[in-house]
Every structure is written in C-alpha cells, then in structure tokens.
Amino acid sequence: MALLAVNQVSKHFGGLVANHEVSFDLYEGDVLGLIGPNGAGKTTLFNCIAGFYPLTHGSVTFGGKDITNLKDFQIARLGLARTFQIFQASGDLTVAENVMVGSFMRTRSRSLARKSAEGCLDFLGIADTGGAMMTELPVAAQKRVALATALASDPKLMLLDEVGAGLNPSEIEGLIEILKRIHSERSISLLLTEHVLEMVMAMSHRVIVLESGKKIAEGEPAEVVKDPEVVKAYLGDHFVKRREEDGDA
Amino acid sequence: MEAVKNAFDFADMPKSELTIAGLGMAFLLLFPVLPHSSFAMATMIQFLMFSLYGMGWNLIGGYGGQVDLGKAQYVGIGAYTTAVMMIRWDVPFWISTPIGLALAVGWSFIIGYPLFRLKGHYFAIATIATSLVLKDLFEVWDFVGGARGLELPLKGDFPNWLYLQFREDYYYFYILLGLFVLGLLVVNGFRHSRLGYQLRAIKDNEDVAKSLGIDAHWSKIKAYALATAYVAVVGSFHACYNFNIEPEDIMSLDLSVLIAMMAMLGGAGSMWGPIIGASILVPMKSYLGDWLGGQAGLAGLDLLLYGGIIMFIAAAQPRGVYGIVEAVRARRRK
Ligand SMILES: Nc1ncnc2c1ncn2[C@@H]1O[C@H](COP(=O)(O)OP(=O)(O)O)[C@@H](O)[C@H]1O
Numbered sequence: 001m002a003l004l005a006v007n008q009v010s011k012h013f014g015g016l017v018a019n020h021e022v023s024f025d026l027y028e029g030d031v032l033g034l035i036g037p038n039g040a041g042k043t044t045l046f047n048c049i050a051g052f053y054p055l056t057h058g059s060v061t062f063g064g065k066d067i068t069n070l071k072d073f074q075i076a077r078l079g080l081a082r083t084f085q086i087f088q089a090s091g092d093l094t095v096a097e098n099v100m101v102g103s104f105m106r107t108r109s110r111s112l113a114r115k116s117a118e119g120c121l122d123f124l125g126i127a128d129t130g131g132a133m134m135t136e137l138p139v140a141a142q143k144r145v146a147l148a149t150a151l152a153s154d155p156k157l158m159l160l161d162e163v164g165a166g167l168n169p170s171e172i173e174g175l176i177e178i179l180k181r182i183h184s185e186r187s188i189s190l191l192l193t194e195h196v197l198e199m200v201m202a203m204s205h206r207v208i209v210l211e212s213g214k215k216i217a218e219g220e221p222a223e224v225v226k227d228p229e230v231v232k233a234y235l236g237d238h239f240v241k242r243r244e245e246d247g248d249a
Numbered sequence: 250m251e252a253v254k255n256a257f258d259f260a261d262m263p264k265s266e267l268t269i270a271g272l273g274m275a276f277l278l279l280f281p282v283l284p285h286s287s288f289a290m291a292t293m294i295q296f297l298m299f300s301l302y303g304m305g306w307n308l309i310g311g312y313g314g315q316v317d318l319g320k321a322q323y324v325g326i327g328a329y330t331t332a333v334m335m336i337r338w339d340v341p342f343w344i345s346t347p348i349g350l351a352l353a354v355g356w357s358f359i360i361g362y363p364l365f366r367l368k369g370h371y372f373a374i375a376t377i378a379t380s381l382v383l384k385d386l387f388e389v390w391d392f393v394g395g396a397r398g399l400e401l402p403l404k405g406d407f408p409n410w411l412y413l414q415f416r417e418d419y420y421y422f423y424i425l426l427g428l429f430v431l432g433l434l435v436v437n438g439f440r441h442s443r444l445g446y447q448l449r450a451i452k453d454n455e456d457v458a459k460s461l462g463i464d465a466h467w468s469k470i471k472a473y474a475l476a477t478a479y480v481a482v483v484g485s486f487h488a489c490y491n492f493n494i495e496p497e498d499i500m501s502l503d504l505s506v507l508i509a510m511m512a513m514l515g516g517a518g519s520m521w522g523p524i525i526g527a528s529i530l531v532p533m534k535s536y537l538g539d540w541l542g543g544q545a546g547l548a549g550l551d552l553l554l555y556g557g558i559i560m561f562i563a564a565a566q567p568r569g570v571y572g573i574v575e576a577v578r579a580r581r582r583k
C-alpha cells in the first residue's frame with residue numbers, strides 16, 4: 001500500500017491552472033524527486049498535499065487514510081512534515097526553542113521536548129547553534145534548523161521544498177549527506193522538489209516531472225533526463241533539436 | 250508536576266534581571282512601612298493593578314502577537330459580577346470573583362472563536378467593537394445600574410476580609426501584591442509550557458506553526474482565555490477597592506488602550522515588560538494627570554503624551570524598553 005497516494009489532484013487559482021490532474025504514489029522508504037521549471041506547480045502541489053490549500057479536484061491519502069479534507073495541522077500530526085521554500089526567520093525564539101516547537105507535537109513535557117530537540121540539532125551537526133537566534137545564522141544553517149524542527153516532530157514523510165536553494169556546491173553536498181542520513185537512520189520517506197536538478201538526481205530513487213501543472217514524466221532519474229519532453233520543458237525546443245542534430249552527425 | 254516546576258523555574262533568566270527583580274520585590278514588600286503619602290500609596294496600588302492587567306494582555310498580545318484592544322470588557326464582567334452579587338445577594342468577594350472569572354472566560358471563548366478568524370488590524374478593530382458593544386449594553390441594562398453604575402454598600406466590621414473592605418490602604422496593597430506574585434508565577438509557567446512555545450511559534454510564522462501540528466486558532470483562544478482570567482480578577486478587586494463602578498470608567502476604550510500600552514511600552518512578549526511599562530506609565534499618569542488637571546486648559550494633555558510615546562515605541566523600538574535592554578546586552582556579548 002502506498003504511504004502517500006495523490007489521485008487526480010487539480011488546483012485552480014481563478015482561471016490559472018496550477019496543478020492539473022496530477023497522480024502519483026509514494027511508498028514507504030521512497031526518496032521521490034519532484035522536478036520542473038519555476039512556476040511548474042511544485043510548491044502548489046505541496047500545499048495541496050499538506051492541507052494548506054483546498055483542492056479543486058482530486059484526493060490525497062496518507063497511510064491509507066483519506067486526508068483530502070483534513071486541516072493542515074491535523075495532517076502534520078499524522079506524520080507528514082514539510083519545509084517551506086521561502087522561510088522567514090524572525091524574532092522571539094532561539095534555535096533550540098524553534099526545534100522544541102517541533103518536539104512539542106509529540107509531548108507536553110518541556111524537558112522531553114528539550115532533550116529531543118538537542119538530539120535533532122546534534123543529528124544535523126548544528127548542536128553549537130542552539131542558543132543563537134535564527135536571524136544570526138547563515139542561510140545554510142537556517143535550512144538545517146528548519147530540517148531539525150521537522151525532524152523533531154517525528155514524521156513518517158517529509159516534503160522538502162527546494163531545501164538546496166541559495167546554497168553553494170559544498171553546502172549542497174553536506175545537505176545531501178544529511179538527507180541521506182535522515183532517510184536511512186530515521187527511516188523517513190522523502191519527497192523533494194528542486195528546480196536545480198543535481199540534488200534531486202543524486203538522491204532520488206524515482207523522479208516525477210511537472211510542467212505547467214501537469215505531470216509529463218515519471219521514472220528513474222537517468223531515464224527521465226533523456227526524455228525529450230523533459231529536456232524541452234527545461235531547456236526549450238531549440239535544445240532538443242540541437243541534440244537531435246548532434247545525434248544525426 | 251511539571252507545570253508547577255515550570256512556574257518556579259527562573260534558570261533561563263540572566264542573574265542581573267533576577268537581582269533587580271529581587272530588589273524590586275523587597276521594595277514592594279517594605280513599601281507600606283516606609284514613609285509615604287496616601288497619594289503615593291494609591292499610585293502603588295494602581296501600579297500593581299495595571300501590572301496585572303498588562304501581564305494578562307501580554308499573554309495574547311505579547312507572546313501571541315495578537316493586538317487586543319478590548320480587555321476592558323472583561324474588567325467590566327469581573328467588576329460587575331462581584332458588585333452585583335454583593336449588592337443583591339451578599340456574596341463575598343472570594344466567591345463572586347471565581348464566578349466573575351468563569352463568566353469572563355466563558356465570554357472570551359464565545360468572542361474569541363469568531364474573532365481569531367480575523368488577522369492583524371481586523372482583529373484589533375473587532376476587539377474594540379465587541380468591548381464597546383458590551384459597554385453600551387451595560388449602560389442601558391437597569392439590573393446593573395445602567396449608565397450610573399453601581400455603588401457598593403459599606404458592610405462594616407473593618408477590616409472586613411469577606412467583602413474586601415478596609416480602612417487602611419495597605420490591606421489592599423498586600424492582597425494585590427499576593428495576586429501580583431501569583432500572576433508572575435503563572436506567566437513564568439506559561440512561558441515554559443507547550444502552549445507558550447506554540448504561541449510564540451504562531452507569532453513568528455503561522456504557516457510554519459501549522460506545519461508543526463499546531464492548531465493556531467485554538468491556541469490563540471486558549472491564551473486569550475488565560476489573559477482574560479487576569480483581567481477579570483483585577484476587575485473584581487477594583488469594584489471592592491473603588492466602591493463604585495461605572496461602564497464609562499471600567500469598560501471604556503481608554504482603559505483597553507492603557508492596558509495594551511503597559512506591555513507595549515515595557516516590552517511586549519517579555520516577562521518583565523508589563524511591569525516596566527506600569528512602573529513608567531502609572532506614576533506618569535497619576536502625577537502628571539494630577540498636575541495637568543489642575544492647570545486650566547491642560548487637562549487631557551497627558552493623553553496626547555501617551556499617544557506620542559506609543560508612536561515613538563512603534564517607530565524606534567517595537568520591543569519596548571525591555572527591547573533596549575536586550576539590544577544593549579547583545580552588543581556587550583559581541
Ligand atoms: N496563492 C496563489 N494564488 C495565485 N496563483 C498562485 C498561487 N500560488 C501559486 N500560484 C501560481 O501557480 C503557478 C505555480 O506556482 P508554484 O506552485 O509556486 O510553482 P513552483 O513551485 O513549481 O515554482 C504559478 O503560475 C504561480 O504564479
């Protein structure tokens with residue numbers, strides 16, 4: 001049985017079709033990449049799955065349970081965590097307190113929450129930042145705090161929206177390492193979007209390609225990148241033609 | 250129990266703050282035996298009352314970031330419950346106060362449920378509106394004395410602990426000081442509780458909070474109810490202390506704004522904020538108000554001054570006086 005099943009999901013904003021009849025299954029233990037150019041509808045699909053937007057059509061099940069009409073916080077409690085593409089860090093909480101908010105999803109006790117938060121910060125290699133304010137950290141560390149917070153809520157599945165955005169190549173390498181450990185050591189399934197391919201390609205067992213709100217391809221990363229439709233979506237028609245010409249020569 | 254442990258846990262506070270708090274507490278304990286004018290005593294009582302109002306407001310307005318400008322309606326519910334029950338049925342303060350608290354908190358759930366569907370300015374305006382509507386209702390409701398309000402009868406038997414009637418002000422002072430300490434402990438427990446963390450997360454970023462399983466709407470309602478409890482109890486106390494209550498005095502927009510100002514000036518979302526605010530604003534209000542009221546044509550000028558202070562705070566240091574302290578401390582650390 002699929003851990004997450006997305007069935008014919010459509011999302012319209014007025015006349016704009018942001019997602020059109022998107023379907024896919026994600027199984028326990030999967031690392032699934034969701035790629036597509038900017039504006040393809042990846043973030044919107046995340047918002048639909050996680051209950052932040054009501055669907056126009058379609059349904060979503062998680063762990064066999066229909067979550068289509070559940071509220072965002074109810075879905076989170078079932079074990080579906082998400083991070084945000086645009087993450088605004090601000091004022092009142094320290095890094096450790098931020099992560100504790102994640103832990104408080106599973107316990108009322110402050111001492112237990114603190115212990116679990118410390119464990120998560122340690123897991124992500126940022127144990128030394130616990131006392132800092134979010135705004136004092138560089139972007140790469142802020143992203144790790146967001147991951148630690150999601151991790152602290154002890155999810156079964158994490159939806160990660162462009163966690164690699166704004167990071168340099170060595171930071172991306174570190175991030176891939178971390179995500180692999182989250183997947184293997186904590187047995188958490190991952191669904192990640194990226195409009196830069198390298199990270200998703202390096203990690204995913206399977207990839208889904210969105211373009212203009214529609215799913216245009218699904219398969220193993222190496223196959224999908226060869227798909228002319230995908231290349232076209234990313235690089236435009238002339239690139240496909242050039243490749244064809246190259247192939248002819 | 251962890252909740253009790255949390256209330257007495259001050260380990261995360263800087264030593265300097267605890268020292269100042271200790272000295273302040275010693276001063277408060279000794280104040281009645283130090284030489285003082287009765288005007289100074291009355292001002293100190295106002296200081297304690299407004300500290301408590303502000304502490305309550307701070308739970309939802311400061312930690313939760315929901316600017317509430319309608320707290321006076323709950324002062325009214327507390328005060329009127331105590332006054333009406335005493336006048337009509339001879340009910341003592343200690344019984345009418347929990348009833349007033351329960352009524353106020355019940356009303357806060359009814360009001361809070363639709364109100365917290367609103368965001369930002371709309372929420373603030375709606376709190377003003379509900380408070381004023383309730384005040385208007387009380388002004389035309391004969392059972393509670395209409396616009397003339399209520400006068401509490403003297404029960405004799407001084408010092409009368411049952412009905413909170415005393416000849417000497419220090420009785421009122423020490424009762425309030427007890428509430429003040431209790432109030433502080435509850436805030437300290439709240440700050441360390443799951444709800445306290447969740448509320449700050451909501452203030453930080455409501456979407457992130459929801460993604461962490463927080464029912465933001467319900468969390469706000471709960472904090473609002475707790476805030477209301479503070480305000481209602483002080484309202485009940487006010488009725489006994491003042492012997493006279495009128496809608497215009499205790500349910501006015503002026504009072505709601507003043508309550509919000511305590512925490513905003515002192516530092517919204519910090520534990521000491523409302524107390525710092527009250528220690529600045531209350532003396533200013535009574536001494537300056539007294540003096541200005543005596544000068545022909547200058548009455549009301551103090552209100553202008555408060556407006557100026559709030560505008561300055563909003564522009565220069567949104568985290569209030571305590572924010573300045575924190576900024577200085579952060580710079581020293583570097
Ligand atoms: N809340 C919204 N209201 C209206 N249009 C939106 C909203 N969110 C996204 N869109 C539109 O939906 C389309 C898909 O956006 P998005 O899901 O953010 O794409 P991606 O994450 O793949 O870059 C875009 O055309 C975007 O402008």
Ligand SMILES: [Mg+2]
Pocket residue numbers: 042043044085
């Ligand atoms: Mg996006």
